[in-house]
Amino acid sequence: MSRIQPRNLSGFMELLPHHQIYFQRMVDLVHQVYQSHGFYPLDTPIIEASEVLLAKGGGETEKQIYRFQKGDHDLSLRFDLTVPLAKYVALHQGDLAFPFRRYQIGKVYRGERAQRGRYREFYQADIDIVGNETLAVANDGLMPVIIAQVFQSMGLENFRIRINNRKILTGFYQLKNLADKSTQIMQIVDKLDKIGREEVEKLLEQEGISQGKELLDFLTLSGTNEEIQTALQDYVGQNETFDTGVAELKEVFACIHTLAPSDTPFCYEIDLTIARGLDYYTGTVYETILQDHPEIGSICSGGRYDNLADYYTNKKLPGVGISIGLTRLFSIMEERGYLNPNMVTAPCHLLLVPMDLEQCLTLATDLLKEHPFLEKRCQIYLEGKKMKQIFAYADKLHIPYVAIIGEEEVKNGTVTLKNMATGQQITGDFRSPDLWFQSQETDPPTYLLPPFCMKTEENN
């Protein structure tokens, strides 16, 4: 018969079993932290009517969308989890209690030009809090605290959350009569990390912005968070939007300070250069970079929006949210060798081998019934293979223990247990808990990454 070459599309991640377990662990950790803060899990369709998904319309994203016709329907695959949330809240607003906290971990699709580290199908892990008419600024302070807990639960330490407030930028541009050029300025300033201050000044000049130096002096204000806040005070009193932004920023930092656990500090800082291009952000904005790898760009971003769903409903639904690009983050961890080699990736703890099914399977299942803790993660090996092959199989799967039940064992009511790491093999009464003591499952190591492998001295 003619055969088709099996393959994956470029930009679509597919992992081998052990790596899949690392990824699964990463997803589980995100779930746990999000859930611990009282967020509802949510799951929306991957396919939506194009009219609904693209209601907001326009922009770079539209070209990247997977859009197609099926029968009479013009359909699109979701390209983020925020638009589906807007639809969800607008559609179900009567059934929801506000503030509505939800998290969603799911695949999204963008037909970007495939390149290293860019995916066309990838997981996002979002949290959002949506208010009805109002939403306290304190929520903006909670977001970085949750995100830090997520990363710390993975063992990731050297991240830095950069925080800004769009109102500060908007107000400042108004103050300097640059309001009509704010989009260009944001786009140019966004290149600061890549091309440096000098080049950015040149580009600003080319755009006819003569106050380049003053602008950059302001945007690159440096120092501790307190020092920057003090410096911002110099500009206060001239523009209402600016003043609101400064006050919000202050409240956000006070809130982070109170909510952040003192025993696991993380790095968060004011960075006036960040703006996040998406035009629905209206207040606080976040970016997260890995200190050792700024070239990767932001691994977690988000912000505050005054009106989540104004293209669906006239109800005012302000919100704040943040999103982790899980697939990309995982590929970075994997590529740079950060995954903890000591994390348990075996699909089970025990391989239970009845040498002859007819004779030994009953004892094998009796054994599981006798010791329920073994049942939790056990594979009964049902193939009639030779011991050498069975051990090779257990080795390849990293299964730590193999229990053998042969003719001898059935006769004597015993079981032979082999520790695959040490090679040690003992035979004992199958009912004795002592025999199993050595193999009792301990919790898999908490850290996806080896503890502190990514910790740097710099963290404050």
Add this chain to the structure above:
Amino acid sequence: MSRIQPRNLSGFMELLPHHQIYFQRMVDLVHQVYQSHGFYPLDTPIIEASEVLLAKGGGETEKQIYRFQKGDHDLSLRFDLTVPLAKYVALHQGDLAFPFRRYQIGKVYRGERAQRGRYREFYQADIDIVGNETLAVANDGLMPVIIAQVFQSMGLENFRIRINNRKILTGFYQLKNLADKSTQIMQIVDKLDKIGREEVEKLLEQEGISQGKELLDFLTLSGTNEEIQTALQDYVGQNETFDTGVAELKEVFACIHTLAPSDTPFCYEIDLTIARGLDYYTGTVYETILQDHPEIGSICSGGRYDNLADYYTNKKLPGVGISIGLTRLFSIMEERGYLNPNMVTAPCHLLLVPMDLEQCLTLATDLLKEHPFLEKRCQIYLEGKKMKQIFAYADKLHIPYVAIIGEEEVKNGTVTLKNMATGQQITGDFRSPDLWFQSQETDPPTYLLPPFCMKTEENN
């Protein structure tokens, strides 16, 4: 501004928060059981090259596929999890250890005519065991045991797993010189449940099959599993395929009998009428029906295939697998009111309310640090709303406890705790574990359905 009406496509399930938590619980239970048997989790792309996904080609399914062009690429959305598994195993065979046990829970897409209880986007939850060249028949016995554990973990009791072996049918048709009509026969016999024996006999006659009565006498052999197996012996010795089928069926039942936990019996039975249309099944086949709702059809089906991936590779990869249609099963449970009203669906256990953020947030976070068990599922309420609104919010979310920290409490180092179910309110030292004792989280009820709500007397 002009607004778009938010809506969902027909055939796409989107749940309200509390129902989402029921669904999530269902998925978690499936995960747990699958994992406990040493299956790897797997995650493959939802989009595949059409050439790869449709390599097997043809059939009813092809019309239902979501297929579209993106740039130069002819793409399709997966319509099941079996073809992606075949691709995965063929593509990565050198990196896998066999028997390869994997589970996958994910969305699949079929553009069926939308109708009640039919979904276009739905979750399947599959397990498969794939061998290299050979795979012991005992694995076919393990499948129903795992599936029964899944359903029992949900609290579902009145299901019945019907088992047959395609070799018995093939052999019998050969024996009766009906081999060339086997497809028509299967299609007609498949209607037995719906139209009854008499009508089926008529249809068979219309197809020119004169042995209708004999055929149906055979296919509807009834009695206990042992009695049917004894009756099958009457036909043994005339056709090799038939004899192999009978021997395999016997081994499968012996294996189920040994592996099934004696304390939680479930109903499994030989049913010679089932064949499962898909032409890749070559041996054991399964169907699962709800005894009280046979009209729903099979909620979990699968079988044995000699060559999983022969359209991708010349390597022989026999396998056995089974699949639960989770979305459909959930919609049935929901519709018939089977979901356990006592299951905890609150997004958190405690709503912690600092009445004034500036004054009370510090005490609130101190409190969480003091009692880490509270931190597991707690929402800090950050809106400056009135108590009445806050209690209404907690009520709507079914949050069992609300802790209030106001001016008084900060002054005295106390906290006021309200049990939302009883209305009881107590104030005490916030450091005292006694205060919190009543609110300690117990595990959420194990059963997705109320225990035994779907149990019937008939179970054997």
